[in-house]
Amino acid sequence: MNNNSLWIRTVIILAITLLGIYLVFGPRRTPTAADFTWNGIKSNLAENINLGLDLKGGSHLVMRVKTDEYLKVLTENNAQAALTAAQEAQLPVTGSSVQAAGSNYSVTLNLGEGAQPAAVAEEVKKKVDFVNWTESSTANSVTWTLPSTNQTLLKNQAVEQAIKIIESRINAFGVKEPTLQRHGSESSGQILLQMPGVDDPERVKKLIGDDAQLSLMKVVSAPNPSPAQTFPSEEAARQSLGGAVPSNRRILAYREREDTATPTSPQDRPTQFVVVEYPSVVDGSELRDASAVSRTGNEGDYQIAFSLKPSGAAKFGDWTSKNINNYMAVVLNDEVKSIAFIRSRIDDQGEISGTFTKSVADDLALTLRSGALPAKLEYQEERTVGPSLGADSIEAGITASLAGLIFIVLFMLIYYRGSGINAVIALILNMLLTLAALIVFDSTLTLPGIAGFILGIGMAVDSNVLIFERMREELKAGQSVAKAVQVGFDKAFVTIIDSHVTTILSAVILYLYGSGPIRGFAVTLILGLLINLFSAVFVSRTIYMWILSRNPGMQKISI
Amino acid sequence: MFEILPNINIDWMGIRKPLIAISIVVLMAGLISAIGRQLTPGGTDAFNLGVDFQGGTVITAKFKQKPSVEDIRAALNNSGIKDPIIQDSTDKTDEVLIKIPLIEGTDVGGSTGQAVNQVSVGRESVKAALNAFGAEAAPEVSLPDDPNAAYKIVGTDSVGPVAGAQLRNQAVIATLLGMIGILLFIAFRYDWTYAAGAVVAVFHDVLITLAFFSIFQWEVSLTVMAAFLTLVGFSVNDSIVIFDRIRENLTLHRDRPIYQLTNDSINQTMSRTIVTNGLVFLSVLALVLFGGEVLRGFSLALFVGSIAGTYSTIAIASPIAIWWQSKIGETKMKEAPLSQPSGEKLASASRRSVTRRPVTR
Numbered sequence: 001m002n003n004n005s006l007w008i009r010t011v012i013i014l015a016i017t018l019l020g021i022y023l024v025f026g027p028r029r030t031p032t033a034a035d036f037t038w039n040g041i042k043s044n045l046a047e048n049i050n051l052g053l054d055l056k057g058g059s060h061l062v063m064r065v066k067t068d069e070y071l072k073v074l075t076e077n078n079a080q081a082a083l084t085a086a087q088e089a090q091l092p093v094t095g096s097s098v099q100a101a102g103s104n105y106s107v108t109l110n111l112g113e114g115a116q117p118a119a120v121a122e123e124v125k126k127k128v129d130f131v132n133w134t135e136s137s138t139a140n141s142v143t144w145t146l147p148s149t150n151q152t153l154l155k156n157q158a159v160e161q162a163i164k165i166i167e168s169r170i171n172a173f174g175v176k177e178p179t180l181q182r183h184g185s186e187s188s189g190q191i192l193l194q195m196p197g198v199d200d201p202e203r204v205k206k207l208i209g210d211d212a213q214l215s216l217m218k219v220v221s222a223p224n225p226s227p228a229q230t231f232p233s234e235e236a237a238r239q240s241l242g243g244a245v246p247s248n249r250r251i252l253a254y255r256e257r258e259d260t261a262t263p264t265s266p267q268d269r270p271t272q273f274v275v276v277e278y279p280s281v282v283d284g285s286e287l288r289d290a291s292a293v294s295r296t297g298n299e300g301d302y303q304i305a306f307s308l309k310p311s312g313a314a315k316f317g318d319w320t321s322k323n324i325n326n327y328m329a330v331v332l333n334d335e336v337k338s339i340a341f342i343r344s345r346i347d348d349q350g351e352i353s354g355t356f357t358k359s360v361a362d363d364l365a366l367t368l369r370s371g372a373l374p375a376k377l378e379y380q381e382e383r384t385v386g387p388s389l390g391a392d393s394i395e396a397g398i399t400a401s402l403a404g405l406i407f408i409v410l411f412m413l414i415y416y417r418g419s420g421i422n423a424v425i426a427l428i429l430n431m432l433l434t435l436a437a438l439i440v441f442d443s444t445l446t447l448p449g450i451a452g453f454i455l456g457i458g459m460a461v462d463s464n465v466l467i468f469e470r471m472r473e474e475l476k477a478g479q480s481v482a483k484a485v486q487v488g489f490d491k492a493f494v495t496i497i498d499s500h501v502t503t504i505l506s507a508v509i510l511y512l513y514g515s516g517p518i519r520g521f522a523v524t525l526i527l528g529l530l531i532n533l534f535s536a537v538f539v540s541r542t543i544y545m546w547i548l549s550r551n552p553g554m555q556k557i558s559i
Numbered sequence: 560m561f562e563i564l565p566n567i568n569i570d571w572m573g574i575r576k577p578l579i580a581i582s583i584v585v586l587m588a589g590l591i592s593a594i595g596r597q598l599t600p601g602g603t604d605a606f607n608l609g610v611d612f613q614g615g616t617v618i619t620a621k622f623k624q625k626p627s628v629e630d631i632r633a634a635l636n637n638s639g640i641k642d643p644i645i646q647d648s649t650d651k652t653d654e655v656l657i658k659i660p661l662i663e664g665t666d667v668g669g670s671t672g673q674a675v676n677q678v679s680v681g682r683e684s685v686k687a688a689l690n691a692f693g694a695e696a697a698p699e700v701s702l703p704d705d706p707n708a709a710y711k712i713v714g715t716d717s718v719g720p721v722a723g724a725q726l727r728n729q730a731v732i733a734t735l736l737g738m739i740g741i742l743l744f745i746a747f748r749y750d751w752t753y754a755a756g757a758v759v760a761v762f763h764d765v766l767i768t769l770a771f772f773s774i775f776q777w778e779v780s781l782t783v784m785a786a787f788l789t790l791v792g793f794s795v796n797d798s799i800v801i802f803d804r805i806r807e808n809l810t811l812h813r814d815r816p817i818y819q820l821t822n823d824s825i826n827q828t829m830s831r832t833i834v835t836n837g838l839v840f841l842s843v844l845a846l847v848l849f850g851g852e853v854l855r856g857f858s859l860a861l862f863v864g865s866i867a868g869t870y871s872t873i874a875i876a877s878p879i880a881i882w883w884q885s886k887i888g889e890t891k892m893k894e895a896p897l898s899q900p901s902g903e904k905l906a907s908a909s910r911r912s913v914t915r916r917p918v919t920r
Contacts, residue, residue, distance in 0.1 A: 200698035386713030396851030404842030506737035
């Protein structure tokens, strides 16, 4: 082996080692003297390595957007809107029907005598967005069907929209460095939310899941000065509509004063019912801003003031001017929060009165501002690790790893003596570079990740053992030291490659098909094994080459 | 230099039948445990599945003054939580693990309704029950820093049935695909007979470990799955080391029967086997002793698996490989001549090593 290649190998090794040291311990700024103290090194190390939630503490939530429900509501709303549009245009329609089950979503308008399907479709499409739907018609009906590719499209849009809304809610809540992304397969509709440092996710969960849907609706009642028409029971309200609720009416519960201290606990307050006109005058999507305000400043006496966007304000102003003295209901989540009569034209300001506590009012205002979720969420997985439990896990993982490592180092030094030093250098380099690689790839170190790290160390030791045992065999067979080193590395290399490729192969499959914790394991294992080919084979061999170049005719080697 | 077992010459293939018998006894014990437990009414299930795989909630609570397990159980029962499993943490005296099964009573609407319920209310219901002992520390405040608090929930794992099934399927699919990958790679590098031997050995190791998990009712969680995957890699690694030596010996000693070559290869690599596996075994032992509660299942799986993995290479993988080769050659294993086709193929597959100077023993 010539000296040139030896120098090249040495330079490569030194460069990679220095890079590794910089990545793991180095500060990402101009270094100061403090960076070279023990505490400085420790804090830089802690800063450079991304710890998973299971090690540093935090909450991990997997939720699913109920996309089926989203499509169902969309279909029903479109049916109602299509019917209304056709009726307003004085077209002869007799009714509408909806199919929203399984993977079939369609809206059918039934036409009366003498109707022209094409004209009806034309009129309806001016008002209702049927862009993604395929249209078909018979002599007495028009049907819009949602093809399955567009179902997927809309479902994806719903999930993306939900992510945006959740994002604005948690940002406003002040969660630091959250991770919010889609989870699982494309069609699962799952969202993963990770919040470092949050050890009680209840309020966040409530905030995310809250479906604050605001709408302003006209109450069916005689106008002021007679009081707003309310009913003591749902049944009485239904009777007033002749026993059945037509599609343009809704019966809603009405609790005037709500949400004092605990919004979740049921409260003993007489509930009344009112009949309102459907669809609403304006809804939450027209909302521009909402905030919690208090007139008295007392805790437990907060209201929510809101303002509308220009488009909503125009609609609302138009409607209020035509409905002076009529009653309007402020509806939050299908429950009437307050009823007021229209004194004069109102454009863009309104208020939800009630006696909320400050935090409830704040959360509610926040939910209103961020808009409504496209569909309800369901939680599928919740994992919370308190910072103390995470610290305990790190400690246990490090203690166990160190205990194992110290034993391995001692054994290698005693059993292989001089060559053992070689193995220990390779081992330390392997650990350093694996950490550096985790940092370069911006991977997160988790508890299973530490396990993968330990397995990687185990295989690193195995590589050295394979090489050394082979060298011993060659030496026993009477080979020269130089020959034994060469054959030992060459022969063991075939075995090492085969076993590493096999393990990397299965780890890659784990990465591709596994979920969070399994992935963490696979990543550190793959990195550890790839680096091992460098540290246990390339570096270790270079060290032997150095020894041999200084003493070419050596007869004995410490192994 | 000092050595462990400098020169051994054991007829490993000769004692394959007693070795395989040991495996069968352990596997049968596991099978009886699994089936027996499953069929015993009111008893435990075949496996003690963690919440990761069957859904449910595990709460880790830290107390200032830890109440007795009976008191905690009574408090949970009072607030309507049925069949909680309460477990003292082995390494932290002030912590307790509370495991509650999927909450029943809302399963009328199918599994999705249940999922919502479980994951949203699991923590809350335990919290409501534990409030009997005093208040919980405020969020983001550690227990000692809150003078009014009696306890704090420091960890929650809550998994709905849908997510549980998803995680379970994912883990099983990943493991099976991993094994198929290994099978193909070994078949490509060596021979189908060796691939079959290695994969049967891997199955054997996983099954043996599962048998222990069923017999001792250790909890099977997501981290235990990671341990299974680790031991798959470990077992294959061990098999490859010996196969590699068999392949090399085949090219060097074409005149020897494969039966003897296999024995020689196992004996030649025995010191490596003992050193490496001994070290792995001891690191895993450190993990069992110091790894803590969270890693317990993982450590135990590796502990059993590392023993099974070493043993199966000798007792399972190698005999199967040469048994199949002898079937191909339609001769008895012992007298298997080397002119058989698979032997030729192996020799050519490692032509590279022929050019090296042969090792004389």
